[in-house]
Amino acid sequence: MTLSALLLVDVQYDFLPGGSLAVQSGDEVLPVIRELLKGNWEWVVASQDYHPPKHISFASTHSKDAFTSIHVPFPYAKEGEPSTIAQMLWPDHCVQNTHGAFIEESITNALKPWFDKNRASIIQKGTDIRVEAYSAFESPIVQPEESSLGKILKEHNIDTLFVVGIATDYCVRASALDANKAGLNVFVIKEGVRAVGGEVATEKVAKEWEKAGVRFVNFEDDVVKA
Numbered sequence: 001m002t003l004s005a006l007l008l009v010d011v012q013y014d015f016l017p018g019g020s021l022a023v024q025s026g027d028e029v030l031p032v033i034r035e036l037l038k039g040n041w042e043w044v045v046a047s048q049d050y051h052p053p054k055h056i057s058f059a060s061t062h063s064k065d066a067f068t069s070i071h072v073p074f075p076y077a078k079e080g081e082p083s084t085i086a087q088m089l090w091p092d093h094c095v096q097n098t099h100g101a102f103i104e105e106s107i108t109n110a111l112k113p114w115f116d117k118n119r120a121s122i123i124q125k126g127t128d129i130r131v132e133a134y135s136a137f138e139s140p141i142v143q144p145e146e147s148s149l150g151k152i153l154k155e156h157n158i159d160t161l162f163v164v165g166i167a168t169d170y171c172v173r174a175s176a177l178d179a180n181k182a183g184l185n186v187f188v189i190k191e192g193v194r195a196v197g198g199e200v201a202t203e204k205v206a207k208e209w210e211k212a213g214v215r216f217v218n219f220e221d222d223v224v225k226a
């Protein structure tokens with residue numbers, strides 16, 4: 001038997017139109033996600049990018065321009081690994097306890113029945129001021145299957161994960177790849193994701209997913225309804 005969970009990646013105000021790191025057409029994922037939340041899932045997880053002020057990924061922290069890249073120390077480097085990593089710099093976004101960090105209201109409301117049934121969880125990430133965390137599995141700090149999300153999914157015998165949210169080329173990309181590494185069958189739903197880098201970035205990520213075995217499917221595909 002297949003047990004499926006739905007992962008909503010960072011459906012937060014700062015990634016939606018009007019937000020500090022707004023993704024073009026990001027709001028188009030909202031009706032798709034509301035529809036999916038009417039489905040029959042074993043578990044629903046919402047990830048929340050949740051940075052402290054002065055986070056390492058903020059351009060302002062380094063007095064640099066956003067959307068440039070620098071090298072920063074990586075405190076979790078293992079022996080023999082480089083002690084610095086490339087870090088893309090972003091506008092301040094999803095700062096803890098600010099409006100931009102909230103999960104969008106219609107999605108929050110649609111999640112309520114799942115929490116009432118005790119079949120949902122929120123995973124906060126990027127809470128360590130020193131490290132970026134694109135993946136809901138908190139990569140690269142922990143192994144995907146050992147992360148809190150990995151444990152939740154294992155506990156509930158989930159073998160299949162459907163993924164939607166923002167942004168395709170960062171947090172959705174990393175979360176889907178980590179889910180695949182954790183041994184799950186992973187389906188990303190096209191209509192339910194949008195990329196910072198638009199179509200070009202989406203195609204690049206789609207190729208990477210294909211190589212890894214992550215499937216990039218349409219909402220109407222039978223597999224989504226199953």
Ligand code: VGL
Pocket residue numbers: 009010015049057090134166167168169170171172
């Ligand atoms: C994300 C950039 C910075 C994302 C989060 O949710 O894809 N992108 N932080």
Ligand code: ZN
Pocket residue numbers: 049051057093094126
């Ligand atoms: Zn972030």
